[in-house]
Every structure is written in structure tokens, then in C-alpha cells.
Amino acid sequence: MASIVVVTDTGGDRTPLLQNSPTDDSPGDVTVGCGETVSSTTSAEEPPYKSPSDISPDPKQRLVSLDVFRGITVALMVLVDDAGKAFPSINHSPWFGVTIADFVMPFFLFGVGVSVSLVFKKVPNKSAATKKVILRTIKLVLLGVILQGGYFHGRSHLTYGVDVEKIRLMGVLQRIAIGYLLASVLEIWLINNIVVDSAVAFVKRYCFQLGAAILLGLLYMILLYGLYVPNWTFEVSTLSIISSTSLFGVGTQTVQCGVRSSLEPPCNAVGFLDRFLLGEQHLYQRPVYRRTKECSVNSPDYGPLPPNSPAWCLAPFDPEGILSSLMAAITCLIGLHYGHILVHCKDQMQRVILWSISSLPLLISGYLLNAVGVPLSKPLYTLSYMFITAGASGIILTIIFFIVDVKCIRKPTVIFQWMGMNALIIYALAACDIFPGALQGFYWRSPENNLVDVSERLLQTVLHSEKWENATLTRLSDLTKRDRVFFSDNLSHSWSQERGLCPSYYYPWETKRATAVSEMLPSSYAGFES
Secondary structure, three states, X not given: OOOOOOOEEOOEEOOOOOOOOOOOOOOOEEEEEOOEEEEOEOXXXXXXXXXXXXXXXOHHHOOHHHHHHHHHHHHHHHHHHHHHHHOHHHOOOXXXXXXXXXXXXXXXXXXXXXXXXXXXXEOOOHHHHHHHHHHHHHHHHHHHHHHHOOOEOOOOOOOEOOOOOOOOOOOXXXXXXXXXXXXXXXXXXXXXXXXXXXXXXXXXXXXXHHHHHHHHHHHHHHHHHHOOEOOEEEEOOOOOOOOOOOOOOOOEEEEOOOEOOOOOOOOOHHHHHHHHHOOHHHOOOOOHHHHOOOOOOOOOOOOOOOOOOOHHHXXXXXXOOHHHHHHHHHHHHHHHHHHXXXXXXXXXXXXXXXXXXXXXXXXXXXXXXXXXXOOOOOOOOOHHXXXXXXXXXXXXHHHHHHHHHHOOOOHHHHHHHHHHHOHHHHHHHHHOOHHHHHXXXXXXXXXXXXXXXXXXXXXXXXXXOOOOOOOHHHHHHHXXXXXXXXXXXXXXXXXXXXXXXXXXXXXXXXXXXXXXXXXXXXXXXEEOOO
């Protein structure tokens, strides 16, 4: 169905990229199909979005396919967080490589970029819009610190609170906030006032955004491969596992580096900058590389340290660090590009074709970079990882757009649309375990007799699964084979303050069963974490 998109800026009027019939759409409206338009008018008095992680135009005039895309991402997040505990193969990759779980964060960032292009398509007051962007960024960062800084102790702990000296500063919402801020500022200020009537004009209008993405990528690559990483020390937490060969114990440990261009866990520039700028105590204390073969006998799952394991297995590392978040912001800028196509192209199938054409080079570039030695790594957010996940985001959004907004097949996606419209709330309640943690506060006689734990035990019985969120017997068997393990009496409280991330990123049964396991261990064992 042919239609027109008329785009108007403060400095003058624009004509649509293609035109064949007049319409009554007001300036700034985007026709998305099924007889609907998305209004992108922005004012200082009444912003059309609620929060940066759930940015969208007026709820009555939303891009349905984008809500569905975001909802599928939320559903995928919940799936991998829960099922990943039972099946590590779909959990986050320990260091190099990509699993289904590693697409969740890029999908969110990509969706933010698309939304920003719609929200700020017309900005009457750039200063007021920028002020609101900054305020919303601050709110999102603060919310991220509260949710992921260790304040909420999660499931199995009817307590809360965190030592401010150990609070985690970065996290998922903080990374989204950085991407949102950069994308919004570029969309508000760095656009040429050019009439988009051809592909060349399209490139000229957004050339500064393209240049900013290239500069961010160059800065990341220069620092990643050029920054010298010296030897460094860290304090081993009382929660850390002691090797059976006693290579190290509780106290200060030294990691030997003195290299450049290393992408391995102990000596990369991403971790070095985070330790230098944020401080060791404010990083995530249980990084994914503890599931590597060097650090876990149960790799790719968490487990006891193997014999002769290196000291860096116990070192902190933040998977949402500062340098990696700069590369992650490029995913938002790529999402901006897809949103620009939506704004300027009037024909539905033309949008589908241009989105597909944009996605394929991203996928190919990612695979080529991986082939020439730039590995896929979510913790580092490498260039190859960024290209592949951004390309996959584009392909998925294109398919959803074709089904939902071109063919208008929406009934099967209603649940995902609802989840997408409430993504931030679902993330906070489900992914950060606030809702199940609250349910556990209501129990019968004993804290273990709560609705959440009873449901898990019932699910285990029905599925006959020894993996699902409870591997106590298996872990106990592993522990009794160890020569040395240690157990801290304040395990539950200390772990809650030191992990610095939503409980969805660690195994709830580990703290829930810690006391029970310790009572079953021989008295010669000093402690345990597995």
C-alpha cells in the first residue's frame, strides 16, 4: 500500500524520499502499515516516551513490530536466565563464542536506536530535548545501580542492603543508558538539514552520525589492541574457591600481564580500564570466565576450580564495562539507521528490502572479522560480535515487521507486544528476581516452604530433571572429591553484597543450599563456593 511520509524540521520543510499520491498525514508522522501512523512530534512539555529502555512514541500510536521485537527479547532474556541454569549450553558463552543468550543485550540496544529515531524525528526545542535526555539517562543509571549494585539480595534472601564501598557501578541498564544518551544527542544535534530525495541525500543528512560511529569503533580498537596492560593485583574474596594444589589463598594475588593486544580474560584493556576508572571493588565479582575450562571443572557451567588453576579465575571483571559499552553504543547507532529508513521510505516492501540489504553486510563483516582473528566475545563486545549481533537484530526486526506491520498478522504476537510495552517493568521484576524474591517472603512455617521453591521442586519431579535450578547432590559429590574447600559463615550476606548483579546471572540454588551443604560436609572442610 503506497503512502507518503512528510518530514518537517525546524529549519525548513522536507519532501519524502518517494512520492506518488497525496495523504493527510501531519508533518512528522510515519505510516507503518495496517492503516496506522506513528507520531514522532516531540515537545519540551510532554515527551512521548516513558523511559530510555522502553522508548516508544505515544502508546496509542506505537510501532507494533518494534514492541513485538522488544517483547521477544524480554521473553528470550527470561528463558536463558532460567533455562540457562539447567542447560549451560544456552547460557552466556564463558568468554569467546556466541550463544543464544548473547543476543539479548544487542537486541535491546538495537531497539533503543530504532525508537530514538522515531522519538526525535522532529525536535522543536533541541536544548529542552537534550535536558530531558540527560535527566532520563541519570534516572536509568540510578535505577541500574539500585537493581544490580547488590542492594537487593535476590531469591532465598529476605534481606536487602549493600556496602557502598562494594556497590557495583556498571550494569545492563547503565549500558543501555550510555547507548541511549549517545544516540539521542547525535539524533538531536548532528543532523544536516537536507531534503532527503535520494540515497545520496540520505547519506549526507546522517553523515555525522556515521562518522561518530566510525570514531567510536576506532577508539575502541585502538585502546583494545594498543593499550599496555601492566601486572596487577586484587584481593581474593572470602567467597573464592581455594585450589586443591593451594597455589593461592585468601589475600592479595598478582596477575602477570605486561602485554598489549591480549583478549584473554586476565590481561585485556577492557578490564584494565574498568579497574583503573571504577576500582576493583566496584566491578562484578563473579564474571562469566569462571565457567571457562581454566576456572571450572564443570565448564561451561560454574564449578570448583580445577588443579593448577590460575589466580585470575578469582579476579573481578565487569561484562558491562566502560570501554565495551562504547562499542555497544554503536549498536544503538545502527538501530538509528534502521529507524531513518522507516522514517524516509514510504513503501512497506521498500523498507523490508532496505533493512535486509543493510543487515547482510553487517553479518558478513562480523564473520569475516572472526575469520581473520577478531574473535566473538560478549564480555569484550568485540567488533565482530557487534557486527553479527547487529545484523541479526536487523534480520529479526525485518521479519517481525513484515509479519506484523505489512501482513498485519498480530493476534499470535499480542503477548509479545504487551511484554515489549512493559519491558522495563518485566526486567526489574523477573530478570532481577524482585517478584520471586517478594513471593518467597510469604512462607509456611519455614522459609523453604514458599510458593517459588515448592513450584521448582514440583517442576523437578514432573520433568525428572536433576539439573533444574538444583544440583545439590551433584555439587556435593564434586566437593567431596576436593582436597580443600572453604566455607564462610556469612556466605549468604557476603555473596549478596559482592556479586553486584541481578540474581538471574548466578545460580540461586548456590546460596539457597549453602547452609544445608555445609552441615553435611566433614568438619575438616573450611568452606565452599561452587
